[in-house]
Amino acid sequence: MDRTHVDGVMLPGLTDHHVHAALIEPERMLAAGVTTVVDLGWAPDDIWPLADRSRHDPKLPHIRAAGPFLTTPGGYPTRQEWAPPGIALEVDDPASAAQAVESLVAHHPVTIKVALNSEAGPVVDDVTLDAIVRTAAGHGIPVTAHTQGPGQVHRAHRAGVRVLAHTPWTEELDDKLIAELASDTTIISTIDIHGWGEPTRDRTVALRNLHRFHSFGGVVHYGTDFGNGPLPPGVDVGEISALTEAGLHPTDILRAITEKPLGMGAAADVSAVPGDPTANPAVLGRAITVLKAG
Template sequence: MIDQLFIADAAWLGADTLAGPTAVGVCGDEISWVGPPAAAPPAMPPTRIDGILLPGLTDHHVHTALVDPAELLTAGVTTLVDLGGIPDILWPLVERSHHEPRLPRIRAAGPFLTSPGGYPTQQDWAPPGIALEVGDPHSAAEAVESLLPHRPVTIKVALNSEAGPVIDDATLYTIVRAATAHRIPVTAHTQGIGQTLRAYRAGVRVLAHTPWTETLADDLINDLAGSTTIISTLDIHGWGTPTRDRETALHNLRRFHAAGGMVRYGTDLGNGPLPRSVNAREVAALAEAGLNPTDILRAITNSPLRRGVTADLTAVPTDPTTDPVALSQAITVRKAACQ
């Protein structure tokens, strides 16, 4: 049974090349049918898509306090992961985003957890309330507990030794244990020599940025590839102008991907002059790091178009399996209202 039927001349169903003419049936907020248009269940009237049909796109690193998230929905980004926001503003926005048609769906970490006086509390860009300062294991456990009613998608920890003090190992391990007990992963901003290794040893399983302040040892790269996801954010280094930090990040991500590590597209939107859309420079940088077009599609989507997944649909004018920069021209066809 379907409520709506979308038909396109081509679609991405997860393979290295596009499928030909494809119909996608939607029932409620779930894809209930995918196949050739001639075999599709009846629907009235079907919607013809001009372009190539894709699933919804996700930016895995955004700060919604610093941008207008509605701009992203028009550009095909149906889901955002907010990795650091002011609780009193962020949590109501998260709730609204699941049902308000003009907003992308927002999933969030809540505020940073950081050492007293640590990053980002001293940064000019950081509004008051964006971080919870935890100075010992007890306060760290309390901080995690305080976030649980808001159903955070992850817990964000700041390990930036270049911008102030960082939490000690006992406090970091407590955060990871407390989050893991509730099946919530911990995401770390690692900046400074040795911070990525500290995060890995403590059980952090998502890196908010590709590490750029040091060239990671090969054995650490291999360990990370077996258990950790890296969110790319390569374009924050120079915004199109080559820099040493960008080259270091690319070198680390290239080896991580070659070792089989999971890479997710993310931009750190709100950090400098980044486009309010899919960032063509970020996509091109992922290709520089060795991701092929299908890898990039998997990095920016939660699932190919298939039965049983949330019915977020986008479209692009040209084939992203041959030129993934086409994703920067995405438009949203449909955003599901469900969570």
């Protein structure tokens, strides 16, 4: 049996809950302690083969993919310069929405990603959004929404969306909606994309929303939108700092970034850090992977 000596603290594998794996070098993420990444939207010809390969390639992290976005014709992200052909399925009524979800089921998506970005173009209407959520729920698949623009978080929650791909930043949510979200919705943080540590209006709004969401008991997942912006592979210390600024205790940050606890006899992902993350969560930025699916 091979033995590895690690001078540090062993943790369950680390997860980045929002990446775009085709824009990064996922092998470097694994070497830097991130054993699982959740790809929240990419062209199917690229992402499905990559996710399949990650199941047996020891050099890749686990890649859990949503597949293409669902959006309305001409909606985000179809008009973005960075968007490759096929990145989104365009739906304009409940029937086409249900058909689009059904077409993804065979690929075992980790979630269905819907774009509700009214600042970048049109968005699906309420009945179409309802059909997306209802059809996905029939297969036991959660729906994740990119919410951007006034009222889009409220629309998503009313329809039954239970994961937000980003901390809301385009408007400061009222306490009633924050409390409702905290009762049944997970927010993926992605605070650092707003200025990369520099103060911006969007960062301030996002921090306020996440602070109140967390104070109401909401579940926060660490995510970076990796592939967007100047991040080195691995854990983004800027995101860890933002979570601290939003009021998360170091143990809360560990819950946000680690996979489920290790179990007897189960395949294990193990990361290690050179220090105590409950005292200084910034050491997560120096993580290494010890074991993937061991």
